[in-house]
Amino acid sequence: MSMMDTAGGLPDSRYAPGVALGAHRRPSAEAMAIVQKTAATVAERPVALAEAFYHHLFLLAPGVREMFPAEMSAQNEKLCRALLASIRALVEPERYAARMEHSLYTLGHDHAHRYAVQPEHYPYVGHALVRAVRDVSQDWTTTTSSAWVWVYDWMSAHMLNQVR
Numbered sequence: 452m453s454m455m456d457t458a459g460g461l462p463d464s465r466y467a468p469g470v471a472l473g474a475h476r477r478p479s480a481e482a483m484a485i486v487q488k489t490a491a492t493v494a495e496r497p498v499a500l501a502e503a504f505y506h507h508l509f510l511l512a513p514g515v516r517e518m519f520p521a522e523m524s525a526q527n528e529k530l531c532r533a534l535l536a537s538i539r540a541l542v543e544p545e546r547y548a549a550r551m552e553h554s555l556y557t558l559g560h561d562h563a564h565r566y567a568v569q570p571e572h573y574p575y576v577g578h579a580l581v582r583a584v585r586d587v588s589q590d591w592t593t594t595t596s597s598a599w600v601w602v603y604d605w606m607s608a609h610m611l612n613q614v615r
C-alpha cells in the first residue's frame with residue numbers, strides 16, 4: 452500500500468480475514484494497541500516529533516502554512532500535540548472509541564469553520580503525522596505504518612462526517 456493510498460485499513464490479512472477495510476471501520480484492538488505503543492514512545496520526544504510533523508506537512512502542502520501561527524515554538528504547536536493527545540485518548544478502545552467518534556464530528560465542524568480546513572487537507576496531515584512518527588520512533592514496520600494510517604483515516608472520516 453502506498454503512502455498516498457488513503458483508503459485505510461491493514462493490508463495484513465491477520466487483522467480482518469476476507470474483510471475489505473475502509474476508512475470508516477473502527478480500528479481493531481490490535482491496530483489501536485500498536486498505535487498506542489508507538490504514540491507512547493514518540494510522546495517522550497515531543498519537540499522532535501513536532502519539528503518533524505510541521506517539516507513534512509509544510510513540504511507536502513506549502514499552502515497550509517498560513518493557517519498556522521507565524522511563530523511556532525514547541526509550546527504553541529497545537530495541532531501536533533492535539534493529534535497525539537487524541538490518539539492517546541483511545542487507550543481503552545471499548546470505553547473511549549464511541550465517545551471519541553462523537554466528539555470528532557464536532558471537532559471537524561469547528562475545524563471547517565474556525566480554520567477553513569478543507570477535506571483535501573486531511574490526507575496531508577495524515578501523511579505528515581505518519582512520516583513524523585516514523586522518523587521519531589525506534590522500531591517502525593509496515594504493520595506499524597498501516598495501523599497509524601487506519602487510526603488516522605478513521606478519525607478523519609468522523610471529522611468529515613463521512614461515516615454512514
Ligand code: HEM
Pocket residue numbers: 515518519520527528529530533534537558561562566568569572573574576603606607610
Ligand atoms: C484527525 C485529524 C485531526 C484532529 C484529531 C485534529 C485535532 C485538533 C485539535 C484538538 C486542535 C486544538 C483545538 C482547537 O484549536 O480546535 C487542532 C488545532 C488545529 N488544527 Fe486540527 N485536527 C485534525 C486535522 C487537521 C487538519 C487536516 C488540518 C488542516 C491543515 C488542521 C488544522 C488545524 C489548525 C490550523 C489548528 C490550530 C493550530 C494552531 O493554532 O497552532 N487539523 N486540531
